[in-house]
Amino acid sequence: MANTTDIKKGLTIELNKDLWTIVDFQHVKPGKGGAFVRTKLKSLTSGKVVDNTFNSGESLTLVSIERRKHQFLYKDLTGYNFMDNGTFEQVTLAEEMIDGYEFLKEGQEVEIIFQADNDRILGCDLPLFVFLDVTYSEPGLKGDTANMPMKNATLETGAIIQVPLFVESGTKVKVDTVKKAYVERVTTGNFRG
DSSP: OEEGGGOOTTOEEEETTEEEEEEEEEEEOOSSSOOEEEEEEEETTTOOEEEEEEETTOEEEEOOEEEEEEEEEEEETTEEEEEETTTOOEEEEOGGGEETGGGOOTTOEEEEEEETTTTEEEEEEOOSEEEEEEEEEOOOOTTOOTTOOEEEEEETTSOEEEEETTOOTTOEEEEETTTTEEEEEEOTTTOOO
8 A cells, every 4th residue: 555645657556446547746735724636647448537636645556567568560350469579479459458559550669558466458558759651641832831830641550640731742750649749750860760
């Protein structure tokens, strides 16, 4: 058992018969009344993010999780198939267990989250940034640069994101898998993946 003084980002707790990861927190000591901790929690089963407040000193049930590196192999009718990089065992996950599945590319490395005490799969995290080719984008209009206009672009994985007008088909882009958004155009000088 732990209490609110042990709260930190990334900690996993059990609350209301669900498993939650602490995304953000803030200790608050108001002028009147007792101290408390405001938290932002992300459900490991549904992916839902909620705000929750704990009274100072409140007990928490900690859950031990493991993150194991896996490689994405392919998608078929049963789901998304991954291989453990250490044991070479394969696991299949449903689409709803993968946050950012639309950016998965064959051969890509991900982290699959397991509950340590019973080896239950809780979810799958992609890297924060991925580098993907733009397979299709409408041509931009010359001179239309006011207010940072954006257009749709289709990536090699089939995902559609908004990109600036200067991004053309055949361009490699850096994509934020959490915000599901364009970050920058990738040139040979800033490509690391």
